[in-house]
Amino acid sequence: MIPVATSIAEIYQWLEEVKDPEIPVLSLVDLGVITEVAIDGQKVKIELTPTFAGCPAMEVMKSEIIEKLKSKGIPEVEVQISFRVPWSSEFISEKGKKALKKYGFAPPPSNKLFTDLEILETAICPRCDGTNTIMKSPFGPTLCRSIYYCNDCKEAFEQFKPL
């Protein structure tokens, strides 16, 4: 049986404890990849939306969600990977953006600010807040990160890509 008091809000709270395997300061809820939670009798159904279609962390996230909810006493968990809503970096919460910056990543700028990716040539340095930066490559160590260099503090840094 599902514990009597289980609510959708509570499930979200538990999911806060599941982190992005590649950015361990960011929970899946803050990353915005949990796009639906539903309770259906004995079962909890989660809709998981990939950040990038080729993200190899999706399967890990899926199994960690199942493990977490089972450990909280949910008898049956179904996780569906879906493209119903295309993920956007706008889905990252304010809390998530702060966590990213603290971890050394420039959070994605609002995608409402640009219509053409060419203006993404600069980003704000997460270390010194400098803006004298240059994009070195739109592709970084994972699909969701690009590489920049800060001319002020002379350090390379990564930005979570706006999408």
Added chain:
Amino acid sequence: MENTALKELLYKMADDQLILGHRNSEWTGFGPLLEEDIAFSSMAQDKIGHSLALYTLLHQLGEQDPDTVAFTRNANQFHNCVFTELPNQEYDFSLVRHFLYDTAEAIRFEMLSSSSYEPLAQVARKFRGELRYHTLHAKTWITQLGTATDESISRLQKSLDEAMPFALGLFEKSPYETELIEQGIFAGEEELKKRWLMKLNETLSKTELILPDWKILQPLEGGRMGKHSDHLQPLLDEMSEVFRLEPGAEW
């Protein structure tokens, strides 16, 4: 059978993504700059991710599971265009192919984002955002190297001349073209080609490069019907080598 047309469309797109994804991955460890090594590897990952999403749609329509479809077919059962299976050659050829192919790919998924087949429209809307990074990458390098030195310009021009007939093979028409257009699934190869040529000219006009006169070129077609060059089977053998060792293995 309405699904026949749809499946044919999905197969050719999925196979294009898988095969070019594999070719891109061959740059891993060999790129001319570390950033380019990473760029081609990342684009490989994206493209193979896209093929997985498209094979999953096919699976939902009753085809076999994505791994079986990707790893157990022979060359004559693949529907990718010949362009995607050509060896990487030197970096200039890979870059030109990336530019020509990804420009078409981005427009194709833009068009499909309003497809009447909603599951396809959903994945197309997803790919669209990702592909902006691919076209940005291609455009940046073509513009820079296409205006840089005599050597960079002549190398790109030579590759462009060589690649163009193959690139035109991308738009080989499906036997179900009319059906797809009438049902609102896909607006068709002819429309795609028209938009593609416009987009190419937009970028090339900022360089010293000249788009070959496509009207007098004979497109190299056949891939969509399973007629491939000798380069595809060795690629498939290498790609599926591990899978075939133990087909039912759990990873």
